[in-house]
């Protein structure tokens with residue numbers, strides 16, 4: 001194929017958004033999509049997206065293209081610890097924002113992005129062909145083979161946990177309330193959603209030790225629903241399974257370098273975090289925004305693959321990536337520990353933060369904007 005300005009390898013949400021963002025600057029982009037190895041199973045996940053990600057999706061004309069029932073606003077969030085009364089509540093109202101987050105259908109987001117890139121001017125969707133480009137942007141996900149070929153190390157800390165995801169139907173309206181339980185060693189999140197039924201659906205993300213994940217995956221629907229009822233105490237009503245279940249092994253990882261001459265890493269190819277704070281894709285879309293800004297502001301004489309240019313991107317992403325990795329890892333260890341002193345500390349901490357509105361506002365704004 002003809003030479004292009006940028007080759008984006010990996011057409012997941014991060015690579016697709018990057019291709020769209022760069023094409024809007026008039027750059028020619030080849031987006032390399034992997035041929036499906038097996039018939040794809042529908043992704044049952046729902047993503048919690050923050051205000052910054054939604055803004056990017058609006059700019060790329062993706063947000064309005066999502067069907068109304070594939071995006072649902074979160075107005076309140078209720079977090080419970082593992083002692084009676086230890087809880088933390090956030091609300092969009094007290095935060096002074098339209099919504100704390102938006103819950104988006106992962107499969108629908110990928111479908112809308114695939115349609116958008118196929119119509120985008122300056123974007124060619126290609127397979128595994130040789131592409132001449134000034135810049136190779138790698139958005140291949142956490143198992144990026146090109147990153148490995150470039151010799152970029154990405155030390156991985158495996159948590160020995162998996163996240164079990166599914167869609168649920170409740171018998172009580174969710175009212176836009178997200179619920180999360182931090183109960184050593186489980187972290188369970190119910191994300192309000194409108195599919196398959198408006199106001200009654202939830203996306204489930206249940207992070208548990210691997211052996212428990214295997215058990216939960218093997219239970220029949222009735223036994224799984226009973227396990228959910230035990231874990232949530234009926235706080236969201238009676239919950240019924242309405243999709244397949246899928247499990248993802250969890251880890252923390254950060255590439256030692258995110259750029260070099262002529263190449264750059266974005267999304268899960270550059271960093272992986274535990275989904276307990278629902279921030280992995282938000283970080284990846286933050287990468288897209290930052291790289292697009294750096295590219296748009298480059299000096300006219302500077303090549304797109306100039307490492308000095310790409311270092312500007314690397315510098316702008318270093319702190320948010322490190323901070324999110326440390327925050328999710330710290331929370332996980334704090335809430336996974338069985339030590340009585342830590343248990344006491346975390347439960348008191350939740351109640352303490354709950355009584356300090358300025359600190360709560362600070363925590364929420366970090367999650368909304370990072």
Ligand SMILES: Cc1cc2nc3c(=O)[nH]c(=O)nc-3n(C[C@H](O)[C@H](O)[C@H](O)COP(=O)(O)OP(=O)(O)OC[C@H]3O[C@@H](n4cnc5c(N)ncnc54)[C@H](O)[C@@H]3O)c2cc1C
Nearest residue numbers: 010012013014034047048140141267268278279280281282
């Ligand atoms: C259970 C769970 C829940 C989550 N919930 C949230 C949430 O609520 N909010 C949030 O922000 N994040 C969440 N995340 C994180 C989020 O899923 C990831 O951060 C996000 O999918 C990363 O997107 P990506 O495009 O970088 O990588 P991927 O989604 O992994 O996409 C990479 C793409 O590259 C392709 N590819 C790989 N190699 C090649 C190649 N050589 N050539 C061409 N293509 C290639 C792959 O086929 C794939 O399509 C969650 C993760 C899990 C596991």
